[in-house]
Structures are given as C-alpha cells and as structure tokens.
Amino acid sequence: xxxxxxxxxxxxxxxxxxxxxxxxxxxxxxxxxxxxxxxxxxxxxxxxxxxxxxxxxxxxxxxxxxxxxxxxxxxxxxxxxxxxxxxxxxxxxxxxxxxxxxxxxxxxxxxxxxxxxxxxxxxxxxxxxxxxxxxxxxxxxxxxxxxxxxxxxxxxxxxxxxxxxxxxxxxxxxxxxxxxxxxxxxxxxxxxxxxxxxxxxxxxxxxxxxxxxxxxxxxxxxxxxxxxxxxxxxxxxxxxxxxxxxxxxxxxxxxxxxxxxxxxxxxxxxxxxxxxxxxxxxxxxxxxxxxxxxxxxxxxxxxxxxxxxxxxxxxxxxxxxxxxxxxxxxxxxxxxxxxxxxxxxxxxxxxxxxxxxxxxxxxxxxxxxxxxxxxxxxxx
Amino acid sequence: xxxxxxxxxxxxxxxxxxxxxxxxxxxxxxxxxxxxxxxxxxxxxxxxxxxxxxxxxxxxxxxxxxxxxxxxxxxxxxxxxxxxxxxxxxxxxxxxxxxxxxxxxxxxxxxxxxxxxxxxxx
Numbered sequence: 001x002x003x004x005x006x007x008x009x010x011x012x013x014x015x016x017x018x019x020x021x022x023x024x025x026x027x028x029x030x031x032x033x034x035x036x037x038x039x040x041x042x043x044x045x046x047x048x049x050x051x052x053x054x055x056x057x058x059x060x061x062x063x064x065x066x067x068x069x070x071x072x073x074x075x076x077x078x079x080x081x082x083x084x085x086x087x088x089x090x091x092x093x094x095x096x097x098x099x100x101x102x103x104x105x106x107x108x109x110x111x112x113x114x115x116x117x118x119x120x121x122x123x124x125x126x127x128x129x130x131x132x133x134x135x136x137x138x139x140x141x142x143x144x145x146x147x148x149x150x151x152x153x154x155x156x157x158x159x160x161x162x163x164x165x166x167x168x169x170x171x172x173x174x175x176x177x178x179x180x181x182x183x184x185x186x187x188x189x190x191x192x193x194x195x196x197x198x199x200x201x202x203x204x205x206x207x208x209x210x211x212x213x214x215x216x217x218x219x220x221x222x223x224x225x226x227x228x229x230x231x232x233x234x235x236x237x238x239x240x241x242x243x244x245x246x247x248x249x250x251x252x253x254x255x256x257x258x259x260x261x262x263x264x265x266x267x268x269x270x271x272x273x274x275x276x277x278x279x280x281x282x283x284x285x286x287x288x289x290x291x292x293x294x295x296x297x298x299x300x301x302x303x304x305x306x307x308x309x310x311x312x313x314x315x316x317x318x319x320x321x322x323x324x325x326x327x328x329x330x331x332x333x334x335x336x337x338x339x340x341x342x343x344x345x346x347x348x349x350x351x352x353x354x355x356x357x358x359x360x361x362x363x364x365x366x367x368x369x370x371x372x373x374x375x376x377x378x379x380x
Numbered sequence: 381x382x383x384x385x386x387x388x389x390x391x392x393x394x395x396x397x398x399x400x401x402x403x404x405x406x407x408x409x410x411x412x413x414x415x416x417x418x419x420x421x422x423x424x425x426x427x428x429x430x431x432x433x434x435x436x437x438x439x440x441x442x443x444x445x446x447x448x449x450x451x452x453x454x455x456x457x458x459x460x461x462x463x464x465x466x467x468x469x470x471x472x473x474x475x476x477x478x479x480x481x482x483x484x485x486x487x488x489x490x491x492x493x494x495x496x497x498x499x500x501x502x
Binding site for chain 1: 405453492499
C-alpha cells in the first residue's frame, strides 16, 4: 500500500515543481536573479530525486521502503522550502525590499563581506533571520523604517560563513572556530572527568553533557555571529542586543537543566560583547555605558543567575570564545569598526544610538528624518 | 537572532548525515557491506571519531554528528565506536543493520522536529 501511495504522491510532487518553476520564471527586479536561480537549482535537484524514487526497482520492501519514505520526506521538505521561502519572497517584493537590498549591498561593500551579498525580504513573522541555502535575509515588515535594530543584520551576515567554512578565504575563521569549539569540548571533558571521580554525580554528568551538546549544535555559532556583528558595526551592536533583550527577551540567565536550547543566555552574550568591545581602547567608554545600562536592567527586573549559570558559561569559556572569534574574524580581513575607520552605514547606526541616548523622547523625529534622507539619497 | 538561522544550520547538517546513513543502509542491502566503499568507510570513520566527540581526530564533522545523534536531553543514541569499527572492517551483520536503522530513525526524528520548528516560526 505504502509503495502505491509513493507512486502517486511522487507524481503529485513533480507537478508541484512544474508549477513552481512557472512562478520563478516571472518578471522580477534584477537583484532577485540570484534567488531565482537558487530556486530553479533546488527544483531541478528535487526533480532528479523524485525521478530516482519513481524509477527505483523495489525488491525488499522491509529494507527499501522505510529508506524511500525518509528520502521522499526530505524532498518534500525541500519543495516546501522553495515554495514557502524562495518563491514566497519573490512573490511579495516591494519598494521597502528594494531599499533594503540597496542598503545590504552597501553594508557588504563597507565591511568587505567575504561572501555573496544576500537578498533581503521583509517576510519575517518573527525577528531577523537568514536562510543561508537561499542566501535570503528576512526582516520583519516594518524594520526598514527604523534604525535601532538594524545592527542585527550584521549578526545574520555571519551565519552563512558557517555553511561555507571550507572556502579557502574563510580558512582563518574556520581554524579559529574549530579550535574554540574543541577547546570547549576539552573544557567540559575535564569537568566531566572531575565529576566522574566523585560518587553520585549522574545528574551533574547529565548536565555537562547537555551543555556541551548545546554549545556544539547552536551556541558557539551564535556567539561567533554576535562577535562578528560587534566587530563589524561597533557599540551599536551591543546596544541592539540590549534593546532586543528588554523588548523580547526572557530570563537573561536562563541555563538549560533538562532540554537543549537554541540560544545561549542573553547575559552570557552581553558579557562576551562587552569583553570584545574592551579589546579596542576606543570603545572602552561605550562598554562602560552599556554595562551600566545592562546591570541596571538586571537589577530593576530582579534577574538573578542560578547556581549553574557560571558553570555553563564560565568566564574561561567566554574569554576563549572572544579570543577565538577576534582571531578568526580579523583573519578574514573584515573591515572592523574602530577609530578613523570610515564607513557611512556603520556611522549612521552608531549615531542613531548616540542620538537616542542624548534625547530618548525626541529621538523618533530624528530617526524619521534620517530614514527619509537615506531613502532619497544614493548612499543606500 | 531568531531561532531560524540556527535551526537552518542544524537542518542542513541532519540532511547530510541522514542521506549518508541511508546510502550505506542501501549499499549493505545490495552487497552485504563486506567490501566497504567510500560512503561506508566515511560513515564508519565518522562514528569511530564521534565516540570521543571528534577530539583525538580533531574531526569537526564527527563532533557535529555526535551532537545530532543524541536525544534532546543530550544522551547518546548508541555505542558509535563498535558500529563504526564494524563498518570499517566490513564485518556487518543484521544487528548492525538494525543499529544503522536506529541512527536513521534518530536523525529522521531530529529532521522532522527541526522542520516543524522551522515551519512553526515561518
């Protein structure tokens, strides 16, 4: 029965591909050419895989069919992604997207971004995120009209580096990332060895194992992306983290005890950002101001670190991450923020935060005016 | 900044390893796996390396595979080293095929979990 189902369902999927191709072949602005080609390549790949499934001779149902169903599910997921991400973005291009695509092109030029500039779409229903497979950066609908969150674009630009670590030009980054990752594994291994020598330490071993998995799967990349953002745009990135944590964050000391989490604790991320900021003499005062604001926030809201927090995000570990990220990011020649290092968009984003703090209640008028000027100018 | 960027990365890794395991399962079905080909050797070595989280070999791929072949609480799915060595030497029997199927199911479960989280936030 299941094989008969596959025979019919594979044909349905092939028809879906045919119709999606029709949409991708429509008329769109030139900056979407890369995204269109990407969608077409993925559709071609799906056709190849669907044809292979259709043409396979089934001899042993017990062994072949579970594998075939798994393979079919993976192709369907690819098709869902092309439809729900790539084609969806193409289908809803707008003038705001055009503005943001000019902006991201300038951002990438400014910082000497080592990969192809992504396409931007304001299709995110959550927050900033990127689909490295589509080279598509998604922002919430209104985000092109405000400046204070835009530094987070720089964080997202770093995720695709992690999907292309084998590129020769990323070698220094790859080396530093992997060294830091294995350093973390060794750190937890020694903690586990120490726990193992004592009796009744199962719960502790379990926790260490969970934290190590979180670091490998998610956290190390997220820390590196934060630090990439900070080095690329400067203090504005740390302010943006502060902004996001207050508006949307939960407990900034959250430490997983039972189940993995995708994002590391916001306080640990802020500690890493401040440490990185202080590696540049020019940003020490900014770091002090951000730290004071952060501590006031923690105090006001009554957040307290649980006992496990500093075991999970120990000072040694965070310092090693900061050192590794600095080595890797500077190693690939990113045009980092610093005194006398001119970059108009970076300056604008830092000016936005300076202006905000000089006169928080009067900031909106300044921002509205600046956004209008930028949209009218050729700068972005 | 949202979960999506990170989950996409995990999804891509899961797919690579899931396809590799399925290819090896299929190969063993066809020829018994007694003369390990490229994919079987690669998977065997990855599993051996993953048994100490890629530390001795400094294999990043093995470290990532190890992180994926764990439950959401971080517990490993099975003893990687034994299975890896048997794949490398070509001494594979039906119990190893079952273990490979366990790994494939584990990755499929991770894949569908990540996919549904991706869809839920889209």
